[in-house]
Amino acid sequence: MITAASDFFQRQARVRPLEIAFWLATLLPFVVAPAYLSLASQIAITALFALSLDLILGYTGIVSLGHAAYFGCGAYAAGLLARHYTAEPLIGLVAAAIAAGLLGYATSHIIVRFRHLALIMLTLGLGLLVHEAANSASALTGGTDGLQGVKMAALFGFKFDLYGRTAYAYSLAVLFLVFLVARRVIHSPFGLALRGIRENALRMPAIGAPSLAHLRKVYTIAAVMAGVAGALLTQTTSTVSLEVLSFGRSADVLVILILGGAGRLYGGIVGAIIYMVARDQVSGMNPQYWYFWIGLLLVAVVMFLPNGILGGLSALHKKSQ
Amino acid sequence: MLSSLGGVLFDGFAYGMLLFLLSVGLSVTLGMMNFVNLAHCSFAMVGGYTTVTLVNQLGWPFLASLPAAFASAAVLSIVFERVLFRRLYKASDLDQCLLTIGVVFISIAAFAWFYTTEQQSARVPAWLQGSLQVGGVTFAYYRIFLIVVSLAISGALIFLLERTRFGAQVRAAVDNQRMARGLGIDVDRAFMITFALGGGLAGLGGALAIQVVGLDPTFALTYLVYVLIVVSVGGLGSIGGSFAAAVVLGISDMAGKYYVPWLGAFLIYLVMVGLLMWRPLGLFGKR
Numbered sequence: 001m002i003t004a005a006s007d008f009f010q011r012q013a014r015v016r017p018l019e020i021a022f023w024l025a026t027l028l029p030f031v032v033a034p035a036y037l038s039l040a041s042q043i044a045i046t047a048l049f050a051l052s053l054d055l056i057l058g059y060t061g062i063v064s065l066g067h068a069a070y071f072g073c074g075a076y077a078a079g080l081l082a083r084h085y086t087a088e089p090l091i092g093l094v095a096a097a098i099a100a101g102l103l104g105y106a107t108s109h110i111i112v113r114f115r116h117l118a119l120i121m122l123t124l125g126l127g128l129l130v131h132e133a134a135n136s137a138s139a140l141t142g143g144t145d146g147l148q149g150v151k152m153a154a155l156f157g158f159k160f161d162l163y164g165r166t167a168y169a170y171s172l173a174v175l176f177l178v179f180l181v182a183r184r185v186i187h188s189p190f191g192l193a194l195r196g197i198r199e200n201a202l203r204m205p206a207i208g209a210p211s212l213a214h215l216r217k218v219y220t221i222a223a224v225m226a227g228v229a230g231a232l233l234t235q236t237t238s239t240v241s242l243e244v245l246s247f248g249r250s251a252d253v254l255v256i257l258i259l260g261g262a263g264r265l266y267g268g269i270v271g272a273i274i275y276m277v278a279r280d281q282v283s284g285m286n287p288q289y290w291y292f293w294i295g296l297l298l299v300a301v302v303m304f305l306p307n308g309i310l311g312g313l314s315a316l317h318k319k320s321q
Numbered sequence: 322m323l324s325s326l327g328g329v330l331f332d333g334f335a336y337g338m339l340l341f342l343l344s345v346g347l348s349v350t351l352g353m354m355n356f357v358n359l360a361h362c363s364f365a366m367v368g369g370y371t372t373v374t375l376v377n378q379l380g381w382p383f384l385a386s387l388p389a390a391f392a393s394a395a396v397l398s399i400v401f402e403r404v405l406f407r408r409l410y411k412a413s414d415l416d417q418c419l420l421t422i423g424v425v426f427i428s429i430a431a432f433a434w435f436y437t438t439e440q441q442s443a444r445v446p447a448w449l450q451g452s453l454q455v456g457g458v459t460f461a462y463y464r465i466f467l468i469v470v471s472l473a474i475s476g477a478l479i480f481l482l483e484r485t486r487f488g489a490q491v492r493a494a495v496d497n498q499r500m501a502r503g504l505g506i507d508v509d510r511a512f513m514i515t516f517a518l519g520g521g522l523a524g525l526g527g528a529l530a531i532q533v534v535g536l537d538p539t540f541a542l543t544y545l546v547y548v549l550i551v552v553s554v555g556g557l558g559s560i561g562g563s564f565a566a567a568v569v570l571g572i573s574d575m576a577g578k579y580y581v582p583w584l585g586a587f588l589i590y591l592v593m594v595g596l597l598m599w600r601p602l603g604l605f606g607k608r
Contacts (some may be wrong), residue, residue, distance in 0.1 A: 063415045110598060116414055117357060118601040121553045125594040128546065247542075251422065258419055274366040288433040288538070295426030302420040303408070 013187035027171055030165070035162055036280075038164035039237075043276045044171035044231045050257045050268025051175075051182055052225035057254075058263035059186060061198035062111065065250055066127020067226060068097035069107075072245030074100040074227025074303070076134065079147045079240040087153035089235050090169070096222045096231030103130075104223020105216070112215035115201065124247070131245040146241035165270055174232060177222065178225055183219065184263055194218055198263075206242050255294055259299055261308025270310055327458035329579050330572060335464035337571025338471035339533060342526030343544060344551040345478065345563050346519015352495040352558020353512055359421040360401070362548055363428035363522055363541040368524020369395040369441070369531055370432060376443040383445045387528055394524020395517040401441050402516045425541050432538040441536045443528075463532050470529065474522065478560060491515055495558040547574075550593045556603025566604060 029040040040145055049071055056062040076095035081095045107126055134141045139148065158166040165246050185191050196204045197211050204211045243249065252275075260271025282290060305312045347361040348608040368390035375381040375389055401424070409417050445463060482488035485506050493501040530536065530544075551570055555562030570584045570589065577588040596604070 057415070063418065110594075114597075114601055117351070117553060117557075118597055120357070120414065120418065121549060122594060122597055124546070124549070125590050125597065129587065129590040129594060132584075132590060136584060136587055139596075254419070264349070286433075288430050288438065291426040292430030292434075293426075295423040295430065298406070298419050298423030298426070302416050302423070303405075318389075 009187055009189070009192075013183070014114065023176065026176075029168065034163065034165075037168045039167040039276065039280055041164050041171040041232075041236050041273050044168065044175045045229050045236070046253070046256065046276055047269040047272035048171075048175045048178055048232065048271050049226055049229040049253050050260070051179060051265075052222045052229065053253050053257050054262060054268045055194075055222045055225070056219055057187070057257065058261075058267060059191065059198060060194045060215065061085035061201075062123075062215070064111075064123040065120055065247070066123040066125070066130075067132040067222075067253060068245050068247070069127045070100040070104055070226035071224040071230040071233075071249065071253075072130065072134065073103045073223075074133070074230030075234045075240050075244040076141060076147070076230075077227065078231035078234040079150045080140070082150045082152060082235070083147065087151055089152050089155050091229060092152075092235060093174070093231050096227045096234075100227020100230065100263070101220055101224040102136070104227075105220045108219035108223075110214050110218040111219055127245070127247060127250055131247070134245055134288060135242060135245065141242070142240075144242050146239060146243075147234075148212035148239055150238045150240065152235050152238065160238075161210070166234070171232050171236060174228060178228060179265070179269075182225070185218075186265060190217075255298060257308075259297065259308055261312075264310045267308055267310050271308065274309070325579065327456070329576050331458065331460060332464065332574030333566060333575035335467050335571070336575055337568035338468050339526055339530055340547055340551055340571055341438060341564055341567035342471055342474065342529065343523050344548040344555075344567060345475075345560060346516075346522045347548060348552045348555060348560070348563045349491070349495070349558055350512070350519050351552060353491065353498070353508075356406060356410055357414055357417040357421065358406065358425040359418060359545060359549075360428070360528075361519070361539070362482065362545045363425055363521040365523040365527030365530070365544065366400050366428060366432060366536070366538070366540045367397050367527070369527035369536040369540065370436060372525070372528035372531060373436070373441045373443050373536065376426055377441075383443060383449070386443070387525060390528035391521040391525045395521030396474050398520025399513060399517045402513055406516075425485040427543070429538045436538070438538055441531065443531050445532055449532075456566075467529055467533070474525075474591045475560070475564060476478070482560065487511065487514070550589070552603075554593060554596050554603055556605040559603070561604030562603055 026044075029037055033040070049067075052066065052070075053067050056067075057064060077096040078092040079100035081092050087094075110122060110126070111119065135143055140193075152160050155162070155166060155170055158169075160166050186194075192202065193209045193214055196209065197214060201211065230244060233244065256271035256275045257268050258271070259275060260269065261267035279290065301308065307315070343362065343365050347358060350356060350358060371393040372383070372386040373389045375386040376383055378536050381389070405420065405424070409420055449463045449466055453465075454460075456596070482491060490506045490511045493504070493506060494511055498508055527536070527540070530540075534544075547570065551563055551566045554570070555564075555566030568590075569578075573592060574586075574589055575586060577586075581588065
C-alpha cells in the first residue's frame with residue numbers, strides 16, 4: 001500500500017521534457033530580446049504573484065479579491081528596509097517574506113472560517129483595509145506619492161542596470177526557486193489534501209484531515225510568495241507606489257490566473273506572459289479601453305474556456321490522442 | 322460639534338437612501354438565485370447616463386427622465402439575464418464573479434468611449450435647488466426629495482413583497498427554491514421580473530445619484546463596494562436588512578468624512594470586516 005502511494009506521488013512529480021524546455025526558453029530573452037529584459041522581469045514577477053494566488057485559488061478553492069495586500073506588504077517592507085537600514089537585496093527579500101507571511105498568518109485565521117459570498121467580501125474588505133491603512137499612514141509609506149528612489153546595493157557584484165539584465169536574472173532565479181517549492185508542495189500529501197478540501201470541504205475533516213490547519217498553512221505560504229513577488233518589484237523598479245495594494249492589482253492577477261488556467265502549476269506563468277506582452281503591445285492605448293478587452297476576455301473565458309488556455313490545450317491534446 | 326450633528330445625520334440618511342435604492346435589487350436577486358452579480362452598479366450607471374442624455378441633450382425635464390432611467394436599466398438587465406447570466410446559475414462563485422466583473426470592465430470602457438471620463442451633471446428643476454435652514458441645520462431640497470422618493474419606493478416594495486401574490490412567490494423562492502418549484506411556482510419567471518425590477522431600481526438610484534455624488538464611468542466599480550457592503554451586512558434577500566444597513570453605512574460614512582477625514586474610507590471597511598466576522602450571514606440574514 002505504502003509503495004503504491006509513493007508510486008502515485010512519484011508519477012505525479014516526474015519532470016517532463018516539456019518543462020525543461022520551457023525553463024530553458026526563459027533564458028532566451030537574454031540573447032533574443034535584450035531590449036525587452038525589463039518587461040521580462042516584470043513578467044517573471046507577475047508570474048510569481050499569479051503562482052501564489054494559484055496555490056490558494058486553483059488548488060485550495062479560496063476565492064480572493066484582495067491578494068494584493070500581501071504583494072503590497074512585501075513591496076513596502078522591502079522598500080522601507082532599503083531606505084532606512086540596508087540596501088542588500090537578499091536581506092530585503094527575506095524581510096518582505098517574513099512581513100507578508102506574518103500578515104498572511106494573522107489574516108488566515110479570519111479567512112479560513114468563511115466561504116462563498118462572505119469569503120469574497122472579507123478578502124475584498126481586508127485588501128481595501130490594507131490599502132486605506134497605507135494611504136493614511138503617509139508618514140511611513142509616502143501616501144499616494146509612494147516611496148521614490150529606493151536604491152539597491154549590487155547583487156553578488158552585479159549592479160541593477162538600466163537594461164534590466166541583473167533584474168531579469170534575479171527575478172527569474174527567484175521565480176524558479178519558488179516554483180520548485182510550489183511544485184514540491186503541490187505534489188506532496190499536503191497538496192493532495194488541499195485539492196481534497198477544494199473538492200469537498202466537509203468530507204475532508206471526516207477522513208481525518210485537519211482542514212483548517214491545512215488552509216491556514218497554505219494561505220500563509222501563498223502570502224509569503226506574494227510578498228517575495230512584491231519585494232522583487234520594489235527592488236527591480238526602485239520605487240513603491242500605492243498601486244501595489246490596489247484592487248486593480250488583485251483583479252489583474254485573478255484575470256491572469258484564470259486566463260492561463262487555475263489549478264495548474266504553469267497556469268499563472270502562461271497567463272502572465274500573454275497578459276503582460278499584450279499590454280506592452282497596446283501600451284499606447286488608454287487604460288480605460290484596455291479594460292474593455294480584458295472584460296470581453298473574461299466573459300469569453302468563463303463562457304467558452306472554463307479551465308483557461310492550458311486547460312483548453314490539454315483538452316485538445318487528449319482529443320487528438 | 323453638536324450643531325453639525327443634525328446636518329451629518331440628515332445628509333447621511335439621504336445618502337443611505339441612495340445606497341438602499343442602488344442595492345435592494347441585488348439583495349433580493351442574490352437571495353433568490355445565489356447569483357453573485359458584481360455588475361449590478363453597471364445597471365445603475367445605465368440609468369444615470371440615460372438621465373444625462375435625456376436632460377442635457379434632448380431637453381427632457383429631470384423628473385420625466387427618472388422613469389426612463391428606470392425603464393432603460395430594467396430592459397437592459399432583462400437582456401443580460403436572458404443572454405449571459407442565466408447560463409451561470411449553477412456555476413461556481415468564482416465563475417459568476419469573473420463573468421460579472423468582465424461586464425463591469427466592458428461597461429466602464431463603453432461609457433468612457435461614448436461620454437468621456439468627465440464627471441457628468443444633469444440640470445434639476447429650480448424648485449429642487451436651494452435649501453431650508455431650521456435651527457442652524459441645512460436641509461437641501463434635493464435631499465429631502467431623495468428621501469421622500471426612496472421612502473415611497475421602499476413602501477411600495479414592501480407592499481409588493483408582503484401583500485401580493487407575486488411577492489409571496491418571490492419570498493417562497495428566496496426561502497427554498499426547490500420547494501417553490503415543486504409547488505408549481507415559475508421561479509425563472511419570478512426571478513426575471515425581480516431581476517428587472519432590481520436593475521431598474523438601481524438605474525433610478527444611478528439617476529438620482531448624479532446630483533449627490535456625480536457620475537463618471539468608474540461609478541460601476543466605486544459604488545459596487547458600497548452596494549456589496551449593504552447587501553452582505555444587511556443579509557441576503559432581506560429588504561429590511563438592506564434598509565437598515567444602508568442607513569447605518571450612509572450615516573457612518575458621512576460622519577467619518579466629516580469628523581475624521583484623515584481616516585478616509587478606512588472606517589467603513591473596518592466596520593464591514595468586523596460585522597461580517599461577527600455575523601457572516603449579515604445582520605438580518607436567515608441562511
